[in-house]
Amino acid sequence: MIEKRHTVRKYLDKPLDMDLIGLLNDCIEQINKLYDLTFKLVTNNSDGLSSLARLMSNNSVQNYIILAGKDSSDLDEKIGYCGADLILYAQGLGLNTWWCGGMFNGKNALKHLDDKTVRVNGVIAIGYGKTQGVPHKSKRPDQISHYQGKAPDWFKSGIKALLLAPSALNRQPYIVDGVGNKVSFKVKNGAFSQVDLGIGKYFFELGADKSNFEWEDTL
Known part of the structure; x- marks a missing residue:
């Protein structure tokens, strides 16, 4: 979906x-x-x-x-x-x-x-859309994320899902860091940044499966 x-x-x-x-x-x-x-x-x-x-x-x-x-x-x-x-x-x-x-x-x-x-x-x-829309231009995983050591599959899947998320102003302002089963998630400051934070967390959780990790406090 x-x-x-x-x-x-x-x-x-x-x-x-x-x-x-x-x-x-x-x-x-x-x-x-x-x-x-x-x-x-x-x-x-x-x-x-x-x-x-x-x-x-x-x-x-x-x-x-x-x-x-x-x-x-x-x-x-x-x-x-x-x-x-x-x-x-x-x-x-x-x-x-x-x-x-x-x-x-x-x-x-x-x-x-x-x-x-x-x-x-x-x-x-x-x-009902006149079309089904088209994929938006997306950043690369390494532009928005970093994992300490070898990234597990769940982390990669979370980032993949995150890059398919809408952002309020279409800027994909995410910064995601992972170590072990801990993930910190923040967004660059700007209009609707906290809305983007919520959107991004939802999509990451959907891709990574919440049972695989824990959120750290947002930096």
């Missing part, structure tokens, strides 16, 4: 199947309960996207997921981690997604939420 997922910015004029809406809402409800977040699927609307995002999509986006939660020191990392889970779940349902990065309208998105005190920090466009 990781290999099949690519960013898609243009969508068919086709409403989401009601069964898929139900599955997405169930998944979002579980995420919200488990991580104390306020994600929400908005259908037949694109007001949470910025004017630039709508222009880039030729006004073809009809649905999006609001990424929001109560403000806290780890909110952005949770948004990234759980948003990553959602885009892969959507891919498995035959849908396509676009993590809009900085191109969202938080004020408009907030109108769709009951709790107006939460912070919105992103939206994910979702629908």
